[in-house]
Amino acid sequence: MSTLSLRLANSLHNEVKCLAKREGISINQFIASAVAEKMSALMTESYLEARAAQGNEKAFLEAMSKVPDVEPEKIDRLF
Numbered sequence: 001m002s003t004l005s006l007r008l009a010n011s012l013h014n015e016v017k018c019l020a021k022r023e024g025i026s027i028n029q030f031i032a033s034a035v036a037e038k039m040s041a042l043m044t045e046s047y048l049e050a051r052a053a054q055g056n057e058k059a060f061l062e063a064m065s066k067v068p069d070v071e072p073e074k075i076d077r078l079f
Helices: 010-023 027-053 057-064
Strands: none
């Protein structure tokens, strides 16, 4: 476990304090969770970009050509 010194504007600190209290967790837990969520979002973006770079348009179009050209069921329609 590491220790990190963090400077926050007073208004941000007060909001974090209120939100953490409302959630029944410590400010430390709240900030650690927020950092983990942000890291997850950024890492997911990188993962998806890497997967997209491996994409093969020809293979995609070939797979899509096997999908029947029919109207979707009523429950699956967008409008």
